[in-house]
Amino acid sequence: DTEVTQTPKHLVMGMTNKKSLKCEQHMGHRAMYWYKQKAKKPPELMFVYSYEKLSINESVPSRFSPECPNSSLLNLHLHALQPEDSALYLCASSQVRDRQGDGYTFGSGTRLTVV
Amino acid sequence: QQQVKQSPQSLIVQKGGISIINCAYENTAFDYFPWYQQFPGKGPALLIAIRPDVSEKKEGRFTISFNKSAKQFSLHIMDSQPGDSATYFCAASSDGAGNQFYFGTGTSLTVIP
Numbered sequence: 001d002t003e004v005t006q007t008p009k010h011l012v013m014g015m016t017n018k019k020s021l022k023c024e025q026h027m028g029h030r031a032m033y034w035y036k037q038k039a040k041k042p043p044e045l046m047f048v049y050s051y052e053k054l055s056i057n058e059s060v061p062s063r064f065s066p067e068c069p070n071s072s073l074l075n076l077h078l079h080a081l082q083p084e085d086s087a088l089y090l091c092a093s094s095q096v097r098d099r100q101g102d103g104y105t106f107g108s109g110t111r112l113t114v115v
Numbered sequence: 116q117q118q119v120k121q122s123p124q125s126l127i128v129q130k131g132g133i134s135i136i137n138c139a140y141e142n143t144a145f146d147y148f149p150w151y152q153q154f155p156g157k158g159p160a161l162l163i164a165i166r167p168d169v170s171e172k173k174e175g176r177f178t179i180s181f182n183k184s185a186k187q188f189s190l191h192i193m194d195s196q197p198g199d200s201a202t203y204f205c206a207a208s209s210d211g212a213g214n215q216f217y218f219g220t221g222t223s224l225t226v227i228p
Contacts, residue, residue: 004158042204042218043159090158103149104216106158 003027006091006107014115015081021110023074023091032074033104034066035090043090049074081114088112118142119207121219128226134192136222138205141186145207149216150179150190153202162203163190195226 004025031050035043047066048055065077092104151159165172165179178191205219
């Protein structure tokens with residue numbers, strides 16, 4: 001079982017809907033990430049929260065809005081999405097400066113379909 | 116600009132054979148090189164990782180070879196099994212704020228019985 005929990009696992013939404021994706025980790029990691037992954041492609045970084053400070057990939061459209069209520073929780077708010085936003089959305093966490101374990105731990109993802 | 120280049124795009128290996136996936140990078144500031152394994156419908160899982168102070172790291176059937184001067188690293192899967200069939204991503208990062216990772220384009224490995 002992954003130590004990064006994402007809900008829901010699947011989501012179908014219309015282009016006028018508002019929905020949220022949720023992510024939770026209890027490993028004490030201080031960096032959390034949202035990635036978008038299209039089929040047969042590598043994950044693409046969307047947002048980073050490091051010590052609850054946000055860094056944004058400037059290519060990400062404003063219809064995606066991240067929120068980090070605390071160091072264990074990460075949300076991604078979705079509004080007015082387009083069909084091309086359909087993808088697997090991955091949450092990940094990591095230590096920031098622990099050189100013994102810098103790898104990401106990914107969640108299983110939310111499969112999003114925009115209709 | 117692709118920070119990490121990965122090849123081949125797909126690979127078919129007989130059961131018991133050796134699978135080899137290669138990656139190359141340009142940024143000499145990178146100091147952490149993980150490999151991720153991803154099964155369909157799942158998130159990537161860290162498989163094995165290496166730092167530039169060693170040239171090789173082995174964990175079970177998986178070995179990373181690292182060539183710092185050539186800025187290349189590779190994943191070797193010995194005695195490949197059908198259960199190894201997955202997509203493999205190499206990645207690189209430097210010890211910067213947020214630990215951003217740069218992923219290769221992925222290799223789809225199929226191990227045939």
